[in-house]
Amino acid sequence: TQLLEQSPQFLSIQEGENLTVYCNSSSVFSSLQWYRQEPGEGPVLLVTVVTGGEVKKLKRLTFQFGDARKDSSLHITAAQPGDTGLYLCAAHNYGQNFVFGPGTRLSVLP
């Protein structure tokens, strides 16, 4: 069974701080996606990474796929209250269903 772990489970920081959250597995995946979800809403796709070592930036968010394609990180610079939410990673191999991590709940305090 393929499993994804995310850490930390919860994170509460002050506005302006930097943070990194992690998504780890013992399995290799073809691609990995990061989502942000707000209460009562569906997850919104932020980014998809497909190449080992790949780095993608989305404004203040930097996503990295591990060289071995088993793990990923999300770094947020100068966090803002609007970044608050549940961050989910999901991994995928062709012909298989997506595997989701349990999420990191981020709270950015003004």
Added chain:
Amino acid sequence: SQTIHQWPATLVQPVGSPLSLECTVEGTSNPNLYWYRQAAGRGLQLLFYSVGIGQISSEVPQNLSASRPQDRQFILSSKKLLLSDSGFYLCAWSLSTGGFEKLFFGSGTQLSVL
């Protein structure tokens, strides 16, 4: 562009009553369609997926069923709801592009069974 519609947004149902949640996708053809359940703002549990009309795969044995009567329509049903069916239900569709898939979600239905 593609869009996904899911309704209703919230639903309160008594134990033993039937359930029907509907999801439609626009702007694409022959999508893979999914139903997920999410407990208490945590990870997602895959319930059903479909690769085509009338083709349903169940991931978890339970009190629920799914149907795909049309290419872009996916329905989650139950004949008699249980308390344990309460949760946040999400419909999703996937797009294959460049050799990998992307998964897109609807806005979700919060189901409370009382």
